[in-house]
Amino acid sequence: MRCRPTCDDDGGLGEPNSRFSRVLAESPGSVSTVLKHHRGIVPLAARGRAGHLNIGERETISRGVGAGMSFRTIATDFGRSPPTVSREID
Structure with a gap:
C-alpha cells in the first residue's frame, strides 16, 4: 500500500x-x-529587478508631473528618492 x-x-x-x-x-x-x-x-510573485520602477510607479510619476508636483513630493508619495524620479523624467 x-x-x-x-x-x-x-x-x-x-x-x-x-x-x-x-x-x-x-x-x-x-x-x-x-x-x-x-x-x-x-x-513566487513576478517582480522586476530591485531598484527598477514598475509600471504603477511610472504612472504615479507621470500623473504627478502632469499635476505640477515637485520631484520630491512625487518621490515621497511612493517611497523613492527624488533623483530616481528625476532620472525617469529625463
Whole structure:
C-alpha cells in the first residue's frame, strides 16, 4: 500500500520534495512537477529587478508631473528618492 504524504507534519512549511518522493517512491522532479501543476506549491510573485520602477510607479510619476508636483513630493508619495524620479523624467 502506498502512503500519501500530508502537509500536517510541519504545518506545510519547509517540507522538502525529497521527503515526499521517498514516501511515494517517485523521483523528486516528478513530485515537484505534480505539486506545481496542482497548485501544491505557490509560485513566487513576478517582480522586476530591485531598484527598477514598475509600471504603477511610472504612472504615479507621470500623473504627478502632469499635476505640477515637485520631484520630491512625487518621490515621497511612493517611497523613492527624488533623483530616481528625476532620472525617469529625463
